[in-house]
Amino acid sequence: MSRPGGWKRLLPTVGPGAAWLVLFVLVPTLLIFYASFLQRDAHGWLTGPLTLDNYRRFFGLDAGGFDLLYLNILGRSLLLGLVTTLVAIVLGYPFAFFIAQSPRKNLLLLLVVLPFWTNFLIRAYAWIVIFQRKGVLNAVLGHLGLDPVQLYPSWTAVYVGTVYTYLPFLILPLYASVEKIDWTLLEAAHDLGAGRVPGFWHAVFPQTLPGLIAGILLVFIPAVGTFVISDLLGAGKTVLIGNVIQQQFGASRDWAFGSAAAFVLMGVVLAGLWLYARKAGERGMEELV
Amino acid sequence: MTARRWLGLHGALVLLFLYLPIAVIVVLSFNESKYGVAWHGFTLKWYAQLFEHGRVHSYLRNSLVVATTSTAISTVLGTLLALGLARYRFFGRGALLFLLYVPVVIPDVVMGVSLLLLFAWVRQYVDALHLSLTTVILGHVTFQVAYVTLVVKSRLAGLDPSLEEAAADLGAGGWTRFWKITFPLIWPGVVAAALLAFTLSLDDFVITFFTAGPGATTVPIYIFSSVKRGVTPEIHALSTLMILVTSLALIAVQRVSTRR
Numbered sequence: 001m002s003r004p005g006g007w008k009r010l011l012p013t014v015g016p017g018a019a020w021l022v023l024f025v026l027v028p029t030l031l032i033f034y035a036s037f038l039q040r041d042a043h044g045w046l047t048g049p050l051t052l053d054n055y056r057r058f059f060g061l062d063a064g065g066f067d068l069l070y071l072n073i074l075g076r077s078l079l080l081g082l083v084t085t086l087v088a089i090v091l092g093y094p095f096a097f098f099i100a101q102s103p104r105k106n107l108l109l110l111l112v113v114l115p116f117w118t119n120f121l122i123r124a125y126a127w128i129v130i131f132q133r134k135g136v137l138n139a140v141l142g143h144l145g146l147d148p149v150q151l152y153p154s155w156t157a158v159y160v161g162t163v164y165t166y167l168p169f170l171i172l173p174l175y176a177s178v179e180k181i182d183w184t185l186l187e188a189a190h191d192l193g194a195g196r197v198p199g200f201w202h203a204v205f206p207q208t209l210p211g212l213i214a215g216i217l218l219v220f221i222p223a224v225g226t227f228v229i230s231d232l233l234g235a236g237k238t239v240l241i242g243n244v245i246q247q248q249f250g251a252s253r254d255w256a257f258g259s260a261a262a263f264v265l266m267g268v269v270l271a272g273l274w275l276y277a278r279k280a281g282e283r284g285m286e287e288l289v
Numbered sequence: 290m291t292a293r294r295w296l297g298l299h300g301a302l303v304l305l306f307l308y309l310p311i312a313v314i315v316v317l318s319f320n321e322s323k324y325g326v327a328w329h330g331f332t333l334k335w336y337a338q339l340f341e342h343g344r345v346h347s348y349l350r351n352s353l354v355v356a357t358t359s360t361a362i363s364t365v366l367g368t369l370l371a372l373g374l375a376r377y378r379f380f381g382r383g384a385l386l387f388l389l390y391v392p393v394v395i396p397d398v399v400m401g402v403s404l405l406l407l408f409a410w411v412r413q414y415v416d417a418l419h420l421s422l423t424t425v426i427l428g429h430v431t432f433q434v435a436y437v438t439l440v441v442k443s444r445l446a447g448l449d450p451s452l453e454e455a456a457a458d459l460g461a462g463g464w465t466r467f468w469k470i471t472f473p474l475i476w477p478g479v480v481a482a483a484l485l486a487f488t489l490s491l492d493d494f495v496i497t498f499f500t501a502g503p504g505a506t507t508v509p510i511y512i513f514s515s516v517k518r519g520v521t522p523e524i525h526a527l528s529t530l531m532i533l534v535t536s537l538a539l540i541a542v543q544r545v546s547t548r549r
Contacts, residue, residue, distance in 0.1 A: 004378050009463075014377070015383070017370030017434055024431040029391070031410055045409075091303050098300035101293070108300075110543070115307050117535045119492050121512045122528040126310030129317065129326070129520055136313055137367045139326050164310065167303075196506035217394065225396020232516060242398045249402045249499070259406070262399045267290065273394055277387070 001041070035259035044253035054260035072242065074264065077241040081224035084162045085170075090220045091163070092170040093212070099171075109175070116168035125162045127158040128152055131233075151234035161233045163222050169222070170215035177211025190232045217276060221269050241265050313530060318525035329503055335522040336530075345511070345527070352507040355422060355497075356490040359429035364483040365431070367437025374438070374472070375445040389439065392432040401499030404428050410498070420502030428500040429493060435488040440485060444478025484542045488535070 036054055041047035060068045088145065099108045124170060131152035138148040151157050183251045189203040214240025226243030241261060300482060313326075318336075318430040322329035337344055337423045370389075374382065392400060402429070418424055452474070472479075494509040508531070515524050 009377060010373060010379055013298055013369045013371075013373030017366040017367075017373075017438065017506065018385055020366055020430065020434055023389055024407070024427065025391050028400075030315070031406050032399070032403045035406060046525050091306070094296055094299045095303045098296045098303075101296070102300075110539070111304060112386075113539060114532075114536055115311060117488060117539055119494070119509060119512070120517065121509055121530075121533070122314065122531060123310065123525065124420070125512070125516050125520075125528065126314050128516070129313055129525075130310060132520065134325050136326050146313070149448055161350070164306070167307070179337040221394055225398055227398050228513070232513075242396065243403055245398050249405060255406065258402060261505060265396060266399050269395060273390070273466065277390075 002216075032259045032266070035256055036263045038256045040254045042257050044255070047254055054257045055264075057257060058113060058260050070261070071173045073239055073244055075243050076239075077224050077265075078268075080159065080162060080226075080240065081220045083159065083165060084223040085216055085220045087159075087163045087176055088167050088271055089212075089216070090168040091214070092174060093208075095171055096174040096211075099175050100181075109132065110177075112168050112171050114174070119229065121232070123165055124161045124229050127157060127233055131157050135211075136166075153233060153237050155234065157233040157236055158230050158238050161229045162226060165226075165229060166219040166223055169218040173214040173218065174208065174211040177208045181207045202245050212277065217272065221272070224268065225265055301534040312527050315529045315532065318522065318523065318529040320525075322409065323522055326465075335526040339523045339526050345508075348506050348508050348511045351422060351505060352491055352509075353411060353505060354426050355429060356487050359426045359433055359490050360487045362426075362485050363430045363433035363437050364479065367434045368432070368441050368475075368479055370438045371441035371445055372467075375442055389435050391441070392435040398499075400432065401428075401496050404431070404496065405499045420500060420505070422501075422505045424502070425497050425505055425507070428496040429490045432493075432496065435477045436525055437486050440482035441478050444475050448474055471535035480545050481542055484538065486544065488538050488542075494533075499512060525533065 014207070035046055036050060037050040037052070038046040039051065039053065056062055057067075058070045060071050061067055065274065074146070097111075099105055099112070102108055131149070131154075133150065133152070142146055183204075185203040185207070186199055189199040194202065225242050227240060227246045230238045230240045230243055231246075241264075245258050245261045245265065248254045248261060252258075297506075315445060317326060319331050319333070320328055321332045321334075370413050374386070404424075408420065408424050418427075448471070453466055453470050456470045475532065492509065493507075497505075497507050497510055498513070500505065508527070512524065512527065515521065
């Protein structure tokens with residue numbers, strides 16, 4: 001049904017929204033890119049001339065010597081994203097099948113969506129209440145006669161909080177794929193003599209891939225970019241790339257370097273997304289919402 | 290144990306993981322004791338205290354002003370954009386779609402700082418866009434537009450084009466066609482999109498954090514700064530209220546969006 005649109009049709013429909021996206025998405029992105037080649041002036045604002053210094057500093061090629069501080073932080077963030085995604089798959093993949101085969105599908109779906117929509121500050125906060133020195137976990141351990149543990153603030157807390165926050169992002173798109181599985185393919189595989197594991201691997205797993213990949217992106221991207229979860233559950237002791245960006249635009253007030261860090265993070269994300277869009281097309285992109 | 294049993298056991302553990310933290314907050318919000326987690330009896334005093342000093346009122350008002358204004362703007366922009374994208378082929382359509390996905394997938398912190406930079410850059414040339422509720426609204430509309438467009442667009446994809454063509458054949462103009470044919474068919478999608486946008490706005494912390502100035506504190510900003518100061522029963526109470534509101538909104542969205 002799509003027809004060529006002339007200006008008269010496009011201006012009142014696509015026009016305002018497109019203008020908004022250009023002004024508030026495209027222009028700021030270009031500004032970040034531009035600012036990443038500038039420098040900080042005495043007032044904490046941006047000044048020329050254009051240099052590669054910010055990127056040199058980020059990638060540890062500073063004039064002062066070889067400093068891997070920021071690359072380490074980026075690596076730590078990618079590791080957090082990777083581990084979170086893997087744990088979310090272990091927890092979420094069987095869970096999507098659990099929902100699909102349950103007679104109470106709608107209730108279970110609602111139960112997944114509810115924490116998903118609960119403000120993520122509250123979700124991170126809940127883990128502080130559990131992990132803090134006189135928190136729920138240590139109260140339980142005390143009852144059992146065990147020694148208390150010091151988990152807040154810590155990387156463990158950051159990891160648990162991140163998995164907790166983003167797990168529903170994996171389950172929901174995955175469930176959309178699992179729900180549509182054509183189980184006759186599995187029967188056919190069994191009829192043809194395939195065992196349980198090869199049957200699942202060849203007849204069922206490929207059908208869950210669209211949802212699984214969408215879910216992986218939806219967990220990995222925000223986990224890599226988070227600064228709030230590490231800020232709250234790591235109490236400033238766990239630094240991720242998101243924290244670097246936030247600090248540079250906040251207290252450190254070096255917007256040029258912050259822009260370079262933001263652009264590196266955006267580059268990682270957009271590269272992954274571009275690959276995904278090429279493989280999955282417009283329909284695949286719709287799985288992400 | 291059979292595969293189905295394992296699946297059930299695993300499912301129960303995941304549900305426990307998802308709900309234990311929420312349950313802890315809700316239960317402690319009714320606990321008499323201010324410190325620690327031991328149960329000292331039922332009380333509603335933390336809820337009373339929350340509203341006593343009146344500050345929460347103004348944060349709540351800010352949150353609602355931002356959410357209603359930004360939802361109104363983004364619902365109109367997004368619905369029109371979805372109509373155009375679903376109907377017409379045009380130069381730059383692919384690029385526009387890509388731009389639409391940027392706010393959905395980009396890490397919040399990048400979007401937040403890029404808006405902060407945009408507003409600061411504009412302020413160099415004109416005396417406008419000082420960080421306030423207005424800049425928060427501009428930021429919220431930006432991510433809401435993307436979600437509204439995508440939700441309405443998927444609703445339009447399921448629409449029978451012959452209905453509109455018939456109306457056009459019978460002489461109905463574009464405006465009449467929209468109000469008499471298209472809108473009555475897609476309104477549940479539009480309402481669902483608006484509710485989604487509203488919830489996203491109420492919930493947002495990161496974009497607000499970077500675009501709000503002094504005096505533009507919303508509820509999530511207040512929660513963040515309180516949590517940074519330490520755990521208090523009032524925050525348990527506020528969180529419980531927010532969980533309650535979210536649940537109700539969610540049930541409303543499900544009711545509307547399952548309408549055919």
